[in-house]
Amino acid sequence: MAERITDEQVEALQNILRSDASVDAKVAQVTAVKTGIKHHNVPDTCVAQLFEALRTASSNQHGVLANAGLTSLNHLLTRLSRQEPKYIIRETKTTLPLLVDRMGDQKEKFRSLAVQSIATMYKVVPADVERHVRNFAMAGKNSKAKEASMQWLLQMHREQGLQFRTYVPRLMELLEDADPSVRDTAKTTVIELFRDAPGTAKADLKKQLENFRVRPAIKQAIVKELVPRSTTPAPDESGPADLPRPASRPNLAASVSSMSTFSDRPITPMPDTRAETVEPSYLNTTRELDDMFTQMHGYFDGRESEHNWMLREQSINKLRRLMAGNAVSDYHDPFLAGLRSLLDGIIKAITSLRTSLSKEGCALVQDIAINYGSGMDPMVELLMQTFVKVSAATKKIASQQANVCIDTIIGRVTYTNRIMQHVAGACTDKNVQPRLYATEWLKTLLKKEAHHKSHVEHNGGLDLIEKSIKKGLNDANPGVREKMRSTFWTFYGIWPTRAEALMDTLEPTTQKALERDPNNPNAPKKVEPVVRPGLGLSRSTMGAKPSLRETMMAQKKALATKNLPTMGTTPKRTVAKARPAHKPTATVLEEKPVNEDAANLVARQNGDGPAEPDISPDKARQHARLIESALTKIKAMSLDVHGFRKLQGILRDNKAPLSDEKFEALLLGLFDYLEDPQSNLTPEKVQDVKAQNLATIKLLLKKYRDHFQPHISKGLESLMSARAVYDARTHIVSGLELLADELVSLGDAQEIATVLTRRMTDTPVDKASGWRSLSMGLHVLKEMVDAKAEYVPTDQELGSMAALCTRCLESSESGVRMDAVQLCVALQGRVGDARFWDVMKDVKDDPKSLITYYIVKRQREKEAANGVV
Known part of the structure; x- marks a missing residue:
């Protein structure tokens, strides 16, 4: 020791x-x-x-x-x-x-x-x-x-x-x-x-x-x-369940199968009006929630203007993101109270003439209805008044959004007689669109209240329903009549006696149309006429033209019952198939029928065809090892052209997607590799390596587009660094600019403006590498301003970009000066003369004249284009 x-x-x-x-x-x-x-x-x-x-x-x-x-x-x-x-x-x-x-x-x-x-x-x-x-x-x-x-x-x-x-x-x-x-x-x-x-x-x-x-x-x-971990699963977003038919009535399959013969004109699908999903955001305290609503009230005060509409749209979007996060689960009552206090502002957003703001407002109401249901009952009256008016708007998107919102509200909130009065009022509106939409609103209401009939019967709602259905069946517009027939048969499934009494009061032609309607559960099965052979191709001797569905089903059945020869059987001579006398033999150059392979297509879509083989576990482990090896070499800046091509092949063929950590490491490694000058290689080899690097990044962008958002700024900075090495005439520059344009379309405009402006402010103007980076950065900012139509720079952002332009306009490199002029023209078009020239007041006379020339030139080109149109 x-x-x-x-x-x-x-x-x-x-x-x-x-x-x-x-x-x-x-x-x-x-x-x-x-x-x-x-x-x-x-x-x-x-x-x-x-x-x-x-x-x-x-x-x-x-x-x-x-x-x-x-x-x-x-x-x-x-x-x-x-x-x-x-x-x-x-x-x-x-x-x-x-x-x-x-x-x-x-x-x-x-x-x-x-x-x-x-x-x-x-x-x-x-x-x-x-x-x-x-x-x-x-x-x-x-x-x-x-x-x-x-x-x-x-x-x-x-x-x-x-x-x-x-x-x-x-x-x-x-x-x-x-x-x-x-x-x-x-x-x-x-x-x-x-x-x-x-x-x-x-x-x-x-x-x-x-x-x-x-x-x-x-x-x-x-x-x-740092998001809270106690989040509840999103509520079911499906609408009210369809009403099951009574067992005593015949199945509707026979009548529905014949719908394709009613018209040869293809059905035009309605544009998708579902609300876009948003990234969840999270609250930490009730104080934060109160401060947020207090701030939003200021944005919605007064009339909409150029200065507040963007803040209103951001506020509505923030409310949707909070609802997707923990606002409903952790702050249920305070958040709903805040929404009710902001109802006037929400209605201003819905009725805005700016499509993006109106769309966000409608999406917010749908989210409220889905998440709160009957909790939004106090808000329904004002919202129904608003949406019925908007449904009559001439703007198609606004009208369709209002239709979806009313349908969602009716299917989620508590029934009141006022809701039925709004629907009945829409059935008598002078515009066609509300009358057409009201048929579906009424059907949704009937399905929802099918098991609570007393709610409707005791408040006079049943009489309003009968009057609305009768008005729709006799409407001047054939589309309204057709839609209301379907609603009538839904009504029949709930109150059959009242429906029969209503039918007896209709004119004979209207009754016949109702009886022939595909939704009629008692409609007789249609008998196909028998073709008399040997009488040629006259229309009177031919049956009805088979529908696409029937043709595909027939060919699928024929393929299933056909006995294909196996390898063990003896080859036999093919016997000529007998043809009817009236049908000529097909020529060599004859085209195949349009639905020749329809059965095969349907089989593949339904999963009946041969499935694409999944990747084996051994192959998956091999791919994982190769990707890990490539990632190591990318971090060491040593992956060559062949290695990049092999990595691209693995990324294309790999069935299992990259994990978030692996994707982030790979992408950031590629961006760092792109910035590296590779001074140990010859210039030709460096270009080849960087070209393959760009191709790999584009492949990742194609396959994992949604994962790029947090890395847009880093990518643009890397592209600027890579651009510093190459002259504008080098072929790789066009690839860098194309990738930058794609990243700009995905990124946040304010973040891009802030990050790039800050970076370019510190870039030297007196060196060739600085010129090239500045040229690239100015080009990206200009493309961003042109591409992001909703982006309006704040005073601080505008001042920073103006200071950058002023500095670049004094550069000795003509390309940098020209790119600065182009950015100035784009900014002037976005913020207007007053704000633009206020921040550019320190520019010298010569550059100011050049900017003015290009602004006037652009305005004349727009006027000429409008004149041609």
């Missing part, structure tokens, strides 16, 4: 560290002292000298000696924290700066030892340790020290319950650090610190992210990770 440390041993250690002895001798002496520290208490008389000696060893340039010194110092701090903490307090002033400095060492082992030592000192002198970490390690210029300090912060929070509130501003700054690894570490640290924090802390974090203007991609990643 090791002996206890003595004053002579410590003095000898100090002497050998100051001498020119070999490193091995010094390390041996330090190791001997460390062994004594581990097994015995340290004498009080040699504590100060021991600290000084170990600090000297820890700061030595030789790694072996520094490692021995830091290890020994760590053991000394641990020993004294249990033996006599006052000695640590005395040595804090000289020991702590050394350890903070070692937190930024290039070697991971030294950084870990420094973090451990500082964690031990925190138990004794927490205030001093926090001050040094926050003000020196986190705020310094050493990226390794920043990462280590965040590692220490997370460790102390978990082990010692450290309150991290004072560190949040520093962490927000580190989220925007120039070093990508620091940004990633800061993002991970923030997520882990706030993962179990209360809702108020998470709400404050969102505000801090906004105040420090953290880039949207990082902000979205943090918020997404």
Whole structure:
């Protein structure tokens, strides 16, 4: 067992560290002292000298000696924290700066030892340790020290319950650090610190992210990770169930099967008016919910204008996202109360002449009906009045959206006589569209109340239903009459006696039309006329033209019963098929009938045909290994052209999609590889590698388009960096620009404008690489402004882009100046003369004249185009 440390041993250690002895001798002496520290208490008389000696060893340039010194110092701090903490307090002033400095060492082992030592000192002198970490390690210029300090912060929070509130501003700054690894570490640290924090802390974090203007991609990643875990499954979005027919009535299959013979004209499908799905968003506190509704009330005050319509649309979309998140499950009543208070604003959105805003308003009402059902009863009266008016609008999309909304409301809320009065009023509207829609609204109401007939009968609703059906059956429009016949037979299934009495009051022609309706459960089965053979092709001797469905079913049955020869049978001569005398023999050049392969097509669609073989487990594991190998080479910037092509083949053929982590690693690796100059290859080979890199990114974009959203800004920055190496005449530049245009169409306009403008502001204008990057960035911003018709830049965004244009207009490179002019023209077209020239007031006269020339030119081209049309 090791002996206890003595004053002579410590003095000898100090002497050998100051001498020119070999490193091995010094390390041996330090190791001997460390062994004594581990097994015995340290004498009080040699504590100060021991600290000084170990600090000297820890700061030595030789790694072996520094490692021995830091290890020994760590053991000394641990020993004294249990033996006599006052000695640590005395040595804090000289020991702590050394350890903070070692937190930024290039070697991971030294950084870990420094973090451990500082964690031990925190138990004794927490205030001093926090001050040094926050003000020196986190705020310094050493990226390794920043990462280590965040590692220490997370460790102390978990082990010692450290309150991290004072560190949040520093962490927000580190989220925007120039070093990508620091940004990633800061993002991970923030997520882990706030993962179990209360809702108020998470709400404050969102505000801090906004105040420090953290880039949207990082902000979205943090918020997404901190969503509440207690979410309920989405309610069933299907409409009310169809009413089952009584068993005593005959099946409708026979009458329905003959519907295809009613008309040879194909049915025009109604445009899809279902609400688009939205990404869920989450609330953390009721206070956050109240603040949000208070802010939204300001957006909906007064009339709609150029300044508030976008804010209104964003507010409606935010409400939908919250409903898709945890608003309904965790804040059911407060959220519904907020929606009711905002009802006037929602109605303003619905009646807006801007299609996108109106569409969002209608989608919000559908979501409310689906999620709250009868909870929205107090809102129904005003909404029904609004939607019935909108259903008569001449704008097709608005009319169809109102139709879907009313149908959803009727199928979800509690029945009242006022709802029936609105439907009856629509049946007598002067416009055709409400009358046509009202037939379906009435059918939905009948199906919903089929098992609660007393609700309708006791409030006079049944009389209104009969009057509405009778009015529809005698309507001047044939489409309304046809739709109301179907509604009549639904009514017949619920109140057969009242339906028969109603039918008796109709004119004979109307009664016959009702009896022939396909929805009539008592309609007689139609008998096909028998064809008399040998009388030619006259129309009188031929049966009705078979429908497409009947033709496909007949051919499918023929294929099923056909006996195909097997390999074991003897080949036989094919006997000529007998043909009728009236049908000529087919010529060689005769075209196949349109439905020749219809049976095969139907079989494949129904799953009866041969299924495409699934990938085997061995093949899947092989693909996974190859993708992992390619990913490793991409990170090492060493994947060649053939490797890229092989990776593309695997991505095309692989049946199992990439996991989120694998996709993100692969895509970010490709973007980093695209930025790398590849100086070890010839220029021709570099272009080939980058071309294959672009092809791989485009393949990922095609297969995983929905996963690209968080990485759009990173991709555009990588494309700008890659563009810096190539002249505009190089063929790869067109590929870079095409990919940039596709990414712009997917990205968020505000995020793209902010990220690219910030990047280009720091790009030098006096170098060729800077010119090329600026040209690319200006082109992307111009395309973004042109492509995003709904995007209107804020004053800050417009000012930043104007400052960028002003700087680029003074460039010595003509291409950069021209791209800046094109961006100016696009901005003027979007924000108008007043705002544009206000922010461009500092531009010199020559560039200003050039911009004016192109603005006038574009306006004349638009006028000429409108004149041609």
